[in-house]
Amino acid sequence: MAYSLQRFIEDLTTITNRYQEAEQIVAVAKPLLGELVKNPDCIAAQFKKHGGKTYGRYMLHRAARFNVTSVVWGPGDSAKAHNHDTWGLVGVVENELQETRFKRRDDGSKEGYAELEAIGVNSNKAGMVSTLIAPNDDIHEMLNTTLKNTVEVHVYGIDLAHYQRLQFDVAAKSVKFFASAKYDNC
Numbered sequence: 001m002a003y004s005l006q007r008f009i010e011d012l013t014t015i016t017n018r019y020q021e022a023e024q025i026v027a028v029a030k031p032l033l034g035e036l037v038k039n040p041d042c043i044a045a046q047f048k049k050h051g052g053k054t055y056g057r058y059m060l061h062r063a064a065r066f067n068v069t070s071v072v073w074g075p076g077d078s079a080k081a082h083n084h085d086t087w088g089l090v091g092v093v094e095n096e097l098q099e100t101r102f103k104r105r106d107d108g109s110k111e112g113y114a115e116l117e118a119i120g121v122n123s124n125k126a127g128m129v130s131t132l133i134a135p136n137d138d139i140h141e142m143l144n145t146t147l148k149n150t151v152e153v154h155v156y157g158i159d160l161a162h163y164q165r166l167q168f169d170v171a172a173k174s175v176k177f178f179a180s181a182k183y184d185n186c
Contacts, residue, residue, distance in 0.1 A: 002039040005153075008032055009061050009068060012155065016065035022087035022157065026131050029089055029155065034129045037091035037153055043070050048094070048151045050074045051184055059183040062159060069154045069183065073097055073144040081116060081141040081168035082178070086157035088132035095150040096125040102139040102170070114168050114175035139168070 011032050019025050036042050047058040047070040056072035070093075081102055090099075102116040116139065124130055132138040144150050160180045167178040 002041070003032070003035040004039075005036065005042050005060065005068070008036045008042075009063075012066055012068070013063065016063075016157075022133050025157070026087050026089060026133055030129050030131055033089045033091040033153065033155060034127065037093045037129065038127050040094060040126075042093060043151070043153065047185070048072055048149070050149055055079075057180070057183050058185045059161075060153070065157065067156055067159050069156075071152045071154055073142065073150040073152070075144055075147050075149070078143040079141065081139060081170050083134065083166045083168075084132050084138040084156065084160065085134050085163070085165045086132075086138070086160075087134065088138065088157070089129055089155040090124070090132070091129040091153045091155075092124050092126050093151040093153060094126055095144075095146055095148050096123055097150045097152065098122070098143045098145050099124050099130055100141040100143075101137075102141070102168070103136075104139060112174055112176070114166070115173050116168055116170050118170075141170075 015028050050056050050072050055077045058070045061068040099122045101120045103119050106115040161182050162179045164177050164179050168175050
């Protein structure tokens with residue numbers, strides 16, 4: 001029997017009740033998300049739809065210590081370099097997505113300025129899981145370079161909708177505050 005979203009949520013509830021440290025949560029939960037995203041039917045069809053003008057974002061489960069969402073990236077959809085300010089796991093269910101990882105090189109003391117260094121470009125394919133751990137390993141940029149929609153499951157330690165965090169312009173060496181919009185289903 002395939003590992004289900006409901007079972008993943010139950011397991012993640014146990015994990016986040018047991019562990020407080022982001023590194024432990026991510027280490028224990030990563031293989032479980034990997035198992036979940038191997039199942040192409042792990043999320044319902046209505047949560048695999050593109051948002052229309054931009055990528056689709058759907059809340060699948062909201063809890064005190066974590067949230068599970070689906071994100072659907074259309075061809076050419078992207079999210080410029082940004083941080084998360086929490087721990088996170090991103091698993092690809094369908095297709096693939098290019099992820100560029102960054103390290104911040106400045107100390108953050110100069111308002112509006114940020115110097116990022118690209119430290120890797122990954123082609124995350126179906127079944128793969130990427131991890132984010134704030135504050136030193138949680139800056140990335142996403143791009144769907146394919147001609148098909150890419151479906152992912154995102155898991156974060158906080159609800160990112162309307163949560164103020166940082167968006168970077170790598171070429172201009174600038175940074176500004178932004179907040180993710182509300183989810184398409186709530």
